[in-house]
Amino acid sequence: METLWYLTLLISGFYTPSSCLHQYHFITNKMNWTDAQSYCREKYTDLATVDDMEDLNRLITSVSIYEWYWIGLKKGDSMKWHWSLADRRFYREGETEFRNWDTATPQNGNCAFMSTSGLWSNASCDDQHHFICYDGKQGTNLTYVLIQENKTWIDAQSYCRQHHTDLVSVRNQTENTEIDQKISLRGLPVWIGLFLDSWIWSDQSDSSFRNWWPGYPTIYQGYNCTLVTSDPKQSYYYSKWRYQPCGSNFPFICHDQAVETPEKPQLKRQVVRMKMTPKDQHLNLSDPAVQDAILQEIRNKLKEQGLPADPKVTWKKQPDGKVFHKEKEEPPKTEEEETMMKRMMTKREL
The missing domain is CATH 3.10.20 (Ubiquitin-like (UB roll))
Structure with a gap:
């Protein structure tokens, strides 16, 4: 059988590489981060959360006054691994937790790379490696793009977001094998999109989207709140984030709940x-x-x-x-059970 x-x-x-639209509100009054958070929670929903590059581009291009602005990202107490590509609809159930660490890893270092054996290790994000981009754009023939240039993890992330979609996420063993085959002929490790940090959003969103300045994040005691720059004259740092002591006074950006649109x-x-x-x-x-x-x-x-x-x-x-x-197999019916079933069917027909 x-x-x-x-x-x-x-x-x-x-x-689709987009989330629902956040409604952003720019407040020009300068406040410290905590007061700005209270203001946003009273008037709107919370300090701004940014889910992806489309969110960030809308936020930045709609600012009329070029300034540094508080957003809702603040350093927390516990470290957690995240994927650079933050849109959770890209991941099926359990795929954000897939890991393929080498023996005795992870240890020191907040950024992950894949070796030619397909196993992962972590290192300082300031180290330089080749890297793999993910390209989810329609019309492209390549999903995984190997970039044979040595860059820090942050610079590799910026390159992938500018030219493709993001640093690669590895969601399961099948994808891990495909990427390993992509790099095995080169014989060099590559950055992947996995990173470790303790930063959390004010509205408790689980978005892993980050867009730090080159060289960030590094450790500065007391620099626990995040600013974004909107000045296009600073082209290298335009739309990038840095952190600042939370007691400093800056204008800030609030947001309302994300809304559904016909496009999203x-x-x-x-x-x-x-x-x-x-x-x-x-x-x-x-x-x-x-x-x-x-x-x-x-x-x-x-x-x-x-x-x-x-x-x-x-x-x-x-x-x-x-x-x-x-499927459980039903035991064969006895002759008595077969006779009983026939009698029941006859009664129903009558």
């Missing part, structure tokens, strides 16, 4: 329960690589049905942590 497996998929829409609809998730029969009965369906391969086949089928190019399909784990559940 064929073995049947039940699986549950989460189809969560399609990736909120994504909706749909749960689909399916039943499948693997051709190879010895296939290990608990293997993450096998699960990734099956998902890719499903995405390909969805594309063939005319869905957009990047459907977000992922597994929904059950309470026991498993994705697949083997």
Whole structure:
């Protein structure tokens, strides 16, 4: 008898490198960061949160007075690893937590690189390496772009955002293998988009978007609040961030809650329960690589049905942590049970 497996998929829409629009408000009165936060929370929602480059560009280009402005990013107490590409709709469930650290890592250093073995290590962000950009723009033939120039992590991030989409995120083992193959012939490690920091947004947003000046962030005791510059004359630093003691007085930017627009609809998730029969009965369906391969086949089928190019399909784990559940085989009915079933069917027909 064929073995049947039940699986549950989460189809969560399609990736576009943008989030919903924040409504920004520029306050020219100069206040310290804490007073600016209180003002924004009273009049609007909070000090400004920035989710991506599109948010940042809208914020900067709409400023009429060239100045340094407080935004809502402040140093916190606990360190956390983030991906440079901040849009969470780019990641399926659990993919922001994928890691492939080498033995005894991570140790010292706030930026991650991949070696030619496909394993990750961390180093000072001021070190210089080649790097991999991710390009999610339509019409491009390349997803992973190897840049064979030595740059610091921050400079590599700026390059990728200017010429492509961002430093590469590695979401699963399949992508890790693809990127490893991209760099293995060169024999040199490359920066990836993973970084470590303790900065948090005032509105408790989980956005990992950062746009620091070159050379930042470094450690300055008491420099715990973030400024953005809007002066186009400072072309090298235009729209970049630096930190300042929170007691300094500057104008600031508030925001209202992000709103849905026709161009940026909120994504909706749909749960689909399916039943499948693997051709190879010895296939290990608990293997993450096998699960990734099956998902890719499903995405390909969805594309063939005319869905957009990047459907977000992922597994929904059950309470026991498993994705697949083997169908229970019902024991054969006894002759007495078969007779009883026939009598019941006859009564229903009468």
